[in-house]
Amino acid sequence: MSSEELDIKPEELLDFDYDPPQKDWMDPSVAFRKGTYCYSAAPKNLEYLGLPNPRDWQPHDKDWKLPPDWKETILDGMKDRLSKFRSFQLFMDICVRCGACADKCHFFIGSGDPKNMPVLRAELMRSVYRNDFTAAGKILGKLAGGRELTEEVLKEWFYYFYQCTECRRCSVFCPYGIDTAEITMMARELLNLVGCNINWALEPVANCQRTGNHLGIQPHTFKDSLEFFQDEIEDITGIKVNLPINKKGADVLFVVPSGDYFADPGTFTLMGYLMLFHEIGLDYTWSTYASEGGNFGLFNSHELIKRLNAKIYLEAKRLGVKWILGGECGHMWRVVNQYMDTMNGPADFLEEPVSPITGTKFENAKSTKMVHICEFTADLMQHNKLKLDPSRNDSLRVTFHDSCNPSRAMGILEEPRYVLRNVCKHFYEMPENTIREQTYCCAGGAGLGTDENMEMRMRGGLPRGNAVRHVQMKHDVNRLACICAIDRATLIPLVDYWAPGVEVTGVHELVGNALVMKGEKERELSMRGDPLNEMEDDEDV
Amino acid sequence: MNALYALFAVVALMLLAFLGVSTADLNVLFGAIVPYAAVSVFLIGVSYRVLKWATVPVPFRITTVCGQEKSLPWIKSSPLESPHNGVYAALRMALEVLAFRSLFRNTRISLAPDEKSIGGKRIVYSSNFFLWLGALAFHYCFLIILLRHFRFFTEPVVFFVPLLQDLDGFFQVGVPGVYMTGLIFVAAVGYLLLRRFSNPQVRYISLAADYFPLFLLLGIAGSGILMRYFFKVDVVKVKELMMGLIGFHPVVPDGIGSLFYIHLFLVCVLVAYFPFSKLVHMAGIFLSPTRNMANDNRAHRHINPWNYPVDVHTYEDWEEEFKDKLIAAGLPLDKG
Numbered sequence: 001m002s003s004e005e006l007d008i009k010p011e012e013l014l015d016f017d018y019d020p021p022q023k024d025w026m027d028p029s030v031a032f033r034k035g036t037y038c039y040s041a042a043p044k045n046l047e048y049l050g051l052p053n054p055r056d057w058q059p060h061d062k063d064w065k066l067p068p069d070w071k072e073t074i075l076d077g078m079k080d081r082l083s084k085f086r087s088f089q090l091f092m093d094i095c096v097r098c099g100a101c102a103d104k105c106h107f108f109i110g111s112g113d114p115k116n117m118p119v120l121r122a123e124l125m126r127s128v129y130r131n132d133f134t135a136a137g138k139i140l141g142k143l144a145g146g147r148e149l150t151e152e153v154l155k156e157w158f159y160y161f162y163q164c165t166e167c168r169r170c171s172v173f174c175p176y177g178i179d180t181a182e183i184t185m186m187a188r189e190l191l192n193l194v195g196c197n198i199n200w201a202l203e204p205v206a207n208c209q210r211t212g213n214h215l216g217i218q219p220h221t222f223k224d225s226l227e228f229f230q231d232e233i234e235d236i237t238g239i240k241v242n243l244p245i246n247k248k249g250a251d252v253l254f255v256v257p258s259g260d261y262f263a264d265p266g267t268f269t270l271m272g273y274l275m276l277f278h279e280i281g282l283d284y285t286w287s288t289y290a291s292e293g294g295n296f297g298l299f300n301s302h303e304l305i306k307r308l309n310a311k312i313y314l315e316a317k318r319l320g321v322k323w324i325l326g327g328e329c330g331h332m333w334r335v336v337n338q339y340m341d342t343m344n345g346p347a348d349f350l351e352e353p354v355s356p357i358t359g360t361k362f363e364n365a366k367s368t369k370m371v372h373i374c375e376f377t378a379d380l381m382q383h384n385k386l387k388l389d390p391s392r393n394d395s396l397r398v399t400f401h402d403s404c405n406p407s408r409a410m411g412i413l414e415e416p417r418y419v420l421r422n423v424c425k426h427f428y429e430m431p432e433n434t435i436r437e438q439t440y441c442c443a444g445g446a447g448l449g450t451d452e453n454m455e456m457r458m459r460g461g462l463p464r465g466n467a468v469r470h471v472q473m474k475h476d477v478n479r480l481a482c483i484c485a486i487d488r489a490t491l492i493p494l495v496d497y498w499a500p501g502v503e504v505t506g507v508h509e510l511v512g513n514a515l516v517m518k519g520e521k522e523r524e525l526s527m528r529g530d531p532l533n534e535m536e537d538d539e540d541v
Numbered sequence: 542m543n544a545l546y547a548l549f550a551v552v553a554l555m556l557l558a559f560l561g562v563s564t565a566d567l568n569v570l571f572g573a574i575v576p577y578a579a580v581s582v583f584l585i586g587v588s589y590r591v592l593k594w595a596t597v598p599v600p601f602r603i604t605t606v607c608g609q610e611k612s613l614p615w616i617k618s619s620p621l622e623s624p625h626n627g628v629y630a631a632l633r634m635a636l637e638v639l640a641f642r643s644l645f646r647n648t649r650i651s652l653a654p655d656e657k658s659i660g661g662k663r664i665v666y667s668s669n670f671f672l673w674l675g676a677l678a679f680h681y682c683f684l685i686i687l688l689r690h691f692r693f694f695t696e697p698v699v700f701f702v703p704l705l706q707d708l709d710g711f712f713q714v715g716v717p718g719v720y721m722t723g724l725i726f727v728a729a730v731g732y733l734l735l736r737r738f739s740n741p742q743v744r745y746i747s748l749a750a751d752y753f754p755l756f757l758l759l760g761i762a763g764s765g766i767l768m769r770y771f772f773k774v775d776v777v778k779v780k781e782l783m784m785g786l787i788g789f790h791p792v793v794p795d796g797i798g799s800l801f802y803i804h805l806f807l808v809c810v811l812v813a814y815f816p817f818s819k820l821v822h823m824a825g826i827f828l829s830p831t832r833n834m835a836n837d838n839r840a841h842r843h844i845n846p847w848n849y850p851v852d853v854h855t856y857e858d859w860e861e862e863f864k865d866k867l868i869a870a871g872l873p874l875d876k877g
């Protein structure tokens with residue numbers, strides 16, 4: 001299903017208000033309405049990963065086939081995590097319910113459902129915490145805001161904690177930095193303990209554990225795909241770019257999210273990388289074992305993050321590279337920036353990253369030894385190492401969507417903008433409440449980007465969609481650039497719904513267009529194979 | 542409903558103190574025992590809370606980044622929004638604590654008709670710094686009022702008290718001079734309370750535990766204002782009582798007036814309630830991992846004390862599994 005097939009028209013979707021219902025939120029109730037939740041994980045995926053309680057079930061079933069001691073398991077799991085994560089313990093204790101975060105969540109903004117206010121999402125769990133882990137709650141119960149953990153409450157957890165994309169926007173506005181994403185991560189870990197997983201978040205993990213990437217692409221197919229892009233590039237530029245795979249002793253290991261070699265428009269970005277590396281003569285390698293930079297473990301549990309992420313350092317060591325370069329991906333960079341070194345480091349077998357072309361030391365990455373492609377490319381551009389013809393992107397009027405994780409879990413805001421300004425002449429920002437640290441989610445992150453969840457995705461996509469529409473009307477913007485593979489999949493239906501006519505693009509796709517390569521033939525086609533200066537021209541005639 | 546429970550609780554507490562002192566003659570209980578008990582509960586409770594938080598590890602560096610990180614030297618970073626070292630993280634925290642930086646960002650959204658937008662409506666953002674202003678006014682007035690009370694706790698009176706009194710009573714109105722902080726305090730707490738009633742979302746999420754401290758604070762401020770401007774109590778005796786308490790030689794002078802005991806009792810309740818409620822946010826904010834950590838993960842390794850080994854699909858096993866595919870694709874094998 002694409003958003004066009006979503007049989008709710010935008011007018012109908014917007015037919016709601018923000019007034020909460022009469023009913024007290026403490027009474028648990030969820031209706032699993034089609035289009036607003038994700039399906040359960042297939043038992044084979046749980047089995048492959050050795051996770052508890054694999055079985056056939058669906059959230060809309062009455063009987064969830066929970067293990068008999070499910071409640072104990074969850075409460076024990078909570079206790080365990082309260083003693084392991086200060087964030088969790090503290091965030092359970094200090095919220096003052098000021099409501100500053102309330103209207104900062106895209107899912108609340110697009111649905112009006114009060115339980116999508118970050119504070120109330122967190123209260124769904126906090127109420128159980130108060131009931132079972134605080135003196136006041138044990139004595140006063142409901143009067144102290146306590147709620148017993150019942151099956152209804154568990155179902156509510158499932159519904160609303162798989163209706164949070166862990167985007168951390170709420171955390172920016174909270175006076176104490178309470179990060180509802182952190183609470184969601186705990187909730188999902190707890191749900192996972194009793195087998196309440198969603199397939200879109202878990203199947204990629206099982207695939208990745210086995211084959212090395214989320215999509216389950218095996219080494220021969222991986223190589224075929226890259227060779228296909230090599231041919232495409234040759235058609236466009238006349239140059240056969242080099243394609244080093246599993247090359248021992250290369251300077252740099254390059255890791256990308258698998259979406260980039262699987263589907264458009266990520267593939268165009270990947271072609272951009274291939275051309276760039278060829279042009280600057282980078283001694284690098286792809287890997288078929290570490291063929292995934294993304295990490296859907298993040299959307300399930302900390303343990304699964306670590307299991308998948310381990311491959312990157314293992315492969316860097318096996319291949320004997322000096323450092324690692326990472327492609328455009330959002331949640332991958334949350335993992336690289338906030339978890340990788342802690343979980344699987346120290347990477348003392350690698351060297352502190354230095355650009356072999358410019359000699360720049362990437363001091364900010366001297367411990368993880370992993371550099372973001374936008375940092376790398378921005379540095380090349382600043383040193384004038386690339387010959388660029390931005391006029392090749394003249395038919396594009398570009399805006400930039402900051403992805404949640406690169407902005408709020410890393411802070412890479414300027415580099416992609418610098419790159420964009422160097423490769424295209426028409427660049428326009430969306431309104432300031434919707435970009436940089438205040439950026440809005442694509443509403444399909446954290447494993448929720450599946451078709452059965454389309455209504456909720458379009459609801460959550462409203463604030464981003466509005467902002468794109470705004471620059472579309474004001475500046476004729478026709479391209480939405482981003483540095484995230486999930487975005488490159490989820491923003492497409494979003495803009496089709498809320499800002500039709502805009503296309504989604506990776507930043508390095510535009511670099512590929514603008515890059516003047518030594519010995520190339522006269523460029524007539526864009527990375528997409530469209531005639532260069534007529535792309536999308538006749539759209540608004 | 543939740544608000545009513547809270548209001549009842551506060552009124553009941555006031556009555557308790559009033560009846561206790563005026564009919565049952567429990568001055569010693571309310572003038573000495575309760576204050577000592579309350580302060581003990583506060584000290585033990587807050588220490589317990591803070592120690593409990595502090596002993597829970599911070600496994601990952603999960604800074605919420607609100608600005609450009611420090612990366613390439615020619616890219617301007619925002620060290621206060623994305624601190625790259627401990628000093629800037631401390632400054633960021635100082636801004637949060639002293640100026641409520643994050644709350645200052647607050648905006649309000651609404652869905653307004655807009656013909657150019659798909660679906661005919663769009664999200665509009667309006668500035669909304671009243672919460673910030675109200676919260677800031679309330680907290681600073683609270684602080685100043687607290688400090689002004691040191692005239693009862695110190696002999697000779699500490700230097701800052703007259704200073705604050707002068708500043709605070711700058712606009713001399715009436716006799717005795719009206720302190721601005723007292724009025725602003727009531728207005729600010731009143732606003733915070735009103736907001737809880739009038740903002741539908743905030744009303745929806747509010748628990749009894751959210752109304753209770755606000756009513757309590759209004760009770761404290763109200764009784765204080767009454768004492769100062771309307772029903773005078775014997776300030777000299779109050780000071781005698783306080784100095785006695787502080788010197789651990791409690792004396793409970795006669796004839797202070799029950800209004801004072803109501804005031805004191807409500808303060809004691811607030812103090813004792815503090816560690817078991819959301820009011821501990823005062824201590825908690827300093828420990829908040831998303832705010833008190835530098836965003837320097839890639840430059841300095843953060844250690845997780847309970848990091849444990851996990852099941853990884855190693856390269857060797859992986860190669861074994863995909864051997865045929867690797868050979869067919871002409872990719873090199875490690876195990877020849």
Ligand code: HEM
Nearest residue numbers: 096098175637638641644676680733751754755820823826
């Ligand atoms: C480091 C010191 C403190 C900081 C940074 C701080 C910060 C905040 C912030 C940002 C809010 C949210 C705004 C609001 O809900 O109005 C708040 C609420 C509140 N604070 Fe504090 N606070 C501190 C100390 C205290 C202390 C010592 C008290 C003692 C009574 C206190 C009592 C309250 C109350 C009752 C509220 C809730 C107001 C409401 O319900 O709307 N705070 N605080």
Ligand code: SF4
Nearest residue numbers: 095097098099101174
């Ligand atoms: S902004 Fe923070 S303190 Fe306020 S309600 Fe939200 S989570 Fe709680």
Ligand code: SF4
Nearest residue numbers: 105164165167168170
């Ligand atoms: S993390 Fe994002 S999706 Fe989750 S509650 Fe906060 S704003 Fe909403």
